[in-house]
């Protein structure tokens with residue numbers, strides 16, 4: 001809670017930038033075009049912006065968290081089913097509850113449902129690759145989905161993105177959207193990926209999910225755990241650094 005003696009910034013711990021990638025990482029070519037060339041201008045958040053909700057509690061549908069079912073047209077999506085679950089925690093290990101998590105990803109063949117994606121791989125009519133859910137009182141979330149495929153992206157010769165899932169988190173106020181990517185353990189493409197490698201080595205492990213039998217659904221789906229930490233020394237690397 002804010003008090004009269006605390007401004008909004010009093011709630012925010014300085015981010016550990018040494019565990020985040022630089023704006024400009026030459027191996028990741030598009031950063032050369034979008035990295036700021038001038039110092040950033042801090043935006044002062046008004047008290048109202050820090051407290052207003054950004055969505056209604058009734059806006060998340062029953063199947064929104066289940067990508068194996070939320071876009072079916074004439075059958076089941078193709079690919080390896082998986083559970084992605086974990087917790088959203090703050091820097092002190094406390095659960096961040098009621099946080100909207102949005103997920104987007106390629107299908108099992110490495111193709112997004114997007115007009116810009118013209119990769120020569122099949123679309124799946126029963127898979128959209130988008131979902132969302134809210135964290136519970138313990139900060140837990142859970143998605144059912146299909147393991148995404150790797151895809152070429154033209155950054156350099158024979159460049160392929162490792163299998164990954166994009167995640168966005170809305171915090172407790174409008175100005176706290178955070179975006180990151182989750183990777184899979186043991187992926188041989190990780191060593192060649194400038195987006196993953198752009199994150200300082202000490203923090204890369206936080207971007208890789210843990211395979212765990214505890215989350216596996218017997219006879220149905222494999223399980224991966226991916227906890228996300230907001231702020232502090234164990235913070236998950238986010239792409240939209242501000």
Ligand SMILES: [Fe+2]
Pocket residue numbers: 106161164166
């Ligand atoms: Fe992607």
